[in-house]
Every structure is written in structure tokens, then in C-alpha cells.
Amino acid sequence: MKPELASAADLTKIRSLLRTCELPEIDLDLGHMGDFLVLRAGGSLVGCVGLERAGDAGLLRSLAVAHERRSAGLGDVLMRAIEARAVAAGVHRLFLLTTTAPNFFASRGYRPCSRVDAPDAIRALTEFTSICPASAACMSRSLDRSISRQEQFHRPSTST
Ligand SMILES: CC(C)(COP(=O)(O)OP(=O)(O)OC[C@H]1O[C@@H](n2cnc3c(N)ncnc32)[C@H](O)[C@@H]1OP(=O)(O)O)[C@@H](O)C(=O)NCCC(=O)NCCS
Numbered sequence: 001m002k003p004e005l006a007s008a009a010d011l012t013k014i015r016s017l018l019r020t021c022e023l024p025e026i027d028l029d030l031g032h033m034g035d036f037l038v039l040r041a042g043g044s045l046v047g048c049v050g051l052e053r054a055g056d057a058g059l060l061r062s063l064a065v066a067h068e069r070r071s072a073g074l075g076d077v078l079m080r081a082i083e084a085r086a087v088a089a090g091v092h093r094l095f096l097l098t099t100t101a102p103n104f105f106a107s108r109g110y111r112p113c114s115r116v117d118a119p120d121a122i123r124a125l126t127e128f129t130s131i132c133p134a135s136a137a138c139m140s141r142s143l144d145r146s147i148s149r150q151e152q153f154h155r156p157s158t159s160t
Contacts, residue, residue, distance in 0.1 A: 001074070003081040006036035006048070013045040014038065014062070021064040022100070024131040028062070036062070037081050039074055049078040051086055054121030058091040061127055063101075079108060080147075087147045094143060095122050097136040110139040 006014065008030050018025035032050055039047035046066040052059040060082055065074045086094055095118045098105060102112070115123060115138045122128065 001039050001041055001046075001077075003037040003039055003047075003049075003078055006033045006038045008033055010036070010038055010045060010048075014048045017045060017048055017064050017066060018062055020066070023062055023064055024127070025062070027126040027131055035085070037078060037085070039065075039078065041069070047074050047078050049082045051082050051089075051091075052122075052125055052127075053086075053089060053091060054119060054125070056090055056092045057119045057122050058086045058089075058094050059122055059125055059127060060086075060094045060096040075104065076108065083141075083143055083147050087143045092143055093140055095138065095140045097127055097132040097138055099133060099136045102137045102139065105139050105141075110141045113138050113140045 011028065011030060011033060014036060015025040015028055018028075032052070035051040035053065037049050038045050044066070046069045048062055048064055049060065050062040052061060060079070063075060063078055063082075065078070083094065095113070096105065096110065106112075115128065117140065118128070118138065
């Protein structure tokens with residue numbers, strides 16, 4: 001199972017998965033789909049992750065795996081794939097906010113940071129300004145170009 005770029009038709013399913021996983025989805029719209037990756041299995045969408053870019057910084061958001069598919073490495077696959085996409089887009093540092101999985105990210109190279117460490121353009125995103133609680137942990141990780149060589153998502157072929 002490999003991450004694919006999300007399509008416009010995935011928006012509703014992504015929002016539904018995020019609700020099931022108790023993650024914010026209210027601000028998501030079609031404009032986000034260009035930087036969202038999804039995992040599909042048996043016709044269902046079983047995982048997703050998103051990137052919001054702000055110059056050479058990025059926000060990793062909405063990492064979710066369906067309950068019945070957890071602990072099979074899919075969260076890790078999605079995280080590495082969005083990191084690779086970020087590097088390919090010229091992002092040098094990723095930030096994230098989480099209330100539910102700081103230890104998951106800590107064991108994968110992310111370190112706690114202060115919200116004020118994030119660039120203004122990241123702090124202006126809705127995750128920071130309104131939809132994540134102030135109690136959410138802010139974490140960050142520097143990316144290096146070796147990550148892009150591990151790029152793990154593919155573009156689905158388009159049929160007309
Ligand atoms: C976090 C999440 C994406 C992990 O997905 P996954 O497919 O189970 O992850 P993986 O299989 O790659 O990794 C599983 C490992 O991470 C650990 N893990 C999973 N969720 C964790 C959490 N919330 N905190 C700490 N560790 C966690 C598991 O214990 C497991 O550890 P092990 O490999 O030592 O057994 C999934 O649990 C999820 O969707 N959670 C709800 C949404 C969320 O909290 N997202 C993150 C904030 S954006």
C-alpha cells in the first residue's frame with residue numbers, strides 16, 4: 001500500500017476519517033488537496049496526511065490511520081511520504097501541533113518546541129490560530145535532502 005496524492009473527490013472521505021480519529025477537519029477545503037496524501041485499501045480510504053507550506057517551513061497536519069489498520073506501519077509510511085514531499089518542495093523544517101500523539105512523533109525525530117519558534121507564516125495558519133487548542137504540543141523537525149530520495153508516494157494515473 002503506497003500513499004497517493006489526494007484528489008478533489010477525497011475531501012469528504014478525508015474529513016470523515018479525521019472526524020473518526022477526533023482530529024480537526026472543519027477548515028479543510030479543496031485547496032488543501034494538492035498537498036494531501038492518502039492510503040487506500042479495498043476501495044476505502046484508510047489513511048491520510050497533509051502539508052501546509054509557508055516558504056521553507058511547513059506544517060504537517062491531519063496524520064490519521066483508520067482504527068482497524070493501526071500498528072501496521074501505515075502512520076510511519078504516511079509521515080515519511082509527506083516529509084519527502086516537503087523536501088521536494090523546498091521545505092527545510094516541519095512543524096506540527098498534536099494533543100494525541102507527541103510520543104509517536106518524538107520517536108520519529110520530532111522535538112518539542114515553543115510556538116514562537118515557528119515562523120509567522122506557520123503561526124498564521126488556522127491550526128495555530130483557532131482549531132488546535134493552546135494545550136497542543138508544538139514539535140518540529142529539520143529535514144535534509146536525503147529524505148526526498150526516499151519519496152514514497154505516487155501520482156495515480158488519470159483516466160479520462
Ligand atoms: C498516530 C497514528 C497516525 C499512528 O498510526 P499507525 O499506523 O498506528 O502507526 P504505525 O503503525 O506506523 O506506528 C505504530 C507505533 O506507533 C505507536 N503509536 C501509535 N499512536 C501513538 C500515539 N498516539 N502516541 C504514541 N505512540 C503511538 C504505536 O504504539 C506503535 O508503536 P510500536 O511500533 O512500538 O508498536 C494513529 O494512531 C492515528 O491515526 N491516531 C489518531 C490521530 C492522531 O493522533 N494523529 C496525530 C496527530 S496529527
